[in-house]
Amino acid sequence: MGEILKRDLNKTYLILSNEDTQYEETYETEMLVKNKPQTFLPLHVLRVDGSMQLFYDISSKQTLKACADRVKLNGDTIKKLFLTVKELEKDVTDYLLDMESVLLDMEHIYTKEGNFYFCYCPWEKRDVLTSFREMLEEILGNLDYHDAEGVELAYHLYQSACKGNFQIEEILDEHCREEKTLEESKPLETNLPLEEELTEEFFGDLPKEKETVKEEKKGILWKILQFFLKKEIRENDAEEEKHFEETHWEYFKENNDEITYTEVLTPVESGTVLLQNMPAGKWCLRPLVPGYEEFCIKGEDFLVGKKRDSVDGFIGRDTISRIHSRLLVRQKRLYIADMNSTNGTYVNGTAIEPGEEVEIFEGDRILFADVGYECYNSL
Secondary structure: OOOEEEEEEOOOEEEEEEOOOOOOOOOOOHHHHHOOOOOOOEEEEEEEEEEEEEEEEEOOOOOOHHHHHHOOEEEHHHHHHHHHHHHHHHHHHHOOEEEEEEEOOOOOOOOEEEEEEEEEEEOOOOOOOHHHHHHHHOOOOOOEOOOHHHHHHHHHHHHHHOOOHHHHHHHHHHHHHOOOOOOOOOOOOOOOOOOOOOOOOOOOOOOOOHHOOOOOOOOOHHHHHHHHHHHHHHHHHHHHHHHHHHHHHHHHHHOOOOOOOOOOOOOOOOOOOHHHHHHOEEEEEEEEEOOOOOOOOOOOOOEOOOHHOOOOOOOOOOOOOOOOOOEEEEEOOOEEEEEEOOOOEEEOOEOOEEOOOEEEEEEOEEEEEEEEEEEEEEE
16 A cells, blocks of 8 residues: 655645555445545545545644654543544444454544544455554553553453454443443543644535434425435535546646655654764754744754644744644754644755654754744754
């Protein structure tokens, strides 16, 4: 499976590509596009000459792995995740999907405002029990071990998965007696970092007046109304798909034959470095215009953004995302990654893709949206 990240003017997409030309498309992607199950990321599909690309809208969302790198997972986060998995299993059944094609690793589970969203890849098939066990192994490595209830729940889930008697519903009912479903659950205090609000949606919800129509209404008039509402929804969906294809066709056409797929969020391989050749001082960023703070990187992980209580480097400007970028020090080298910000991060005028780690050097110019800094080493 090939995957890349792509940003356009308003959206960021995770693009999954079918590299097996023998793959025979089924109804599954159409079910996801037309029905938009709430547990899955919004999806668009582009097809040409038997090839397929799945465009998952991840705008303003972060991977669970990226969040866990910053904040260890507490008990309520784990409960909310597996309550969502229960809803996910129901969506998979209702829409005739295959649980083996749901990507369950932490780098393909996305989160926003404490909610979780999944990817579906029909040409990827993995044993469900194995996928759950590996996901739980990842979670165990990212637990808040001060939260006894969360630790107990995670280990119980993992032990059950290892024994082969993994029944999510039974285990959650035992440990989460007050939270049977997402709708019935009490508010859970997930400790995941907040992400940026969406600025615009490709997939518009039904207008409010249509949402408030009660399902229990029966009779011929209601059935006629339902028919025309569904017809309007289908027409709107068709318009959205047409607009999406028009705006992304050139990208697909240019990249379909010779595109090089890279792993998303893969750590940079730095190789062997002679320490005596590396700068011995502290990495800093000095603002190019007055009125902004200078940043000196402390430790190995440094967040930049406008949410003062969640970042290490504060930039008080509307164009800056709450958590905009991440600076990392590895073997005295400095790297920068964009955290799926709204207005992007640039190194010497070149935009970097969300999640991509780019090494920066002394004298490099960094733009956080429209706020400029210069990198230097304080020897």
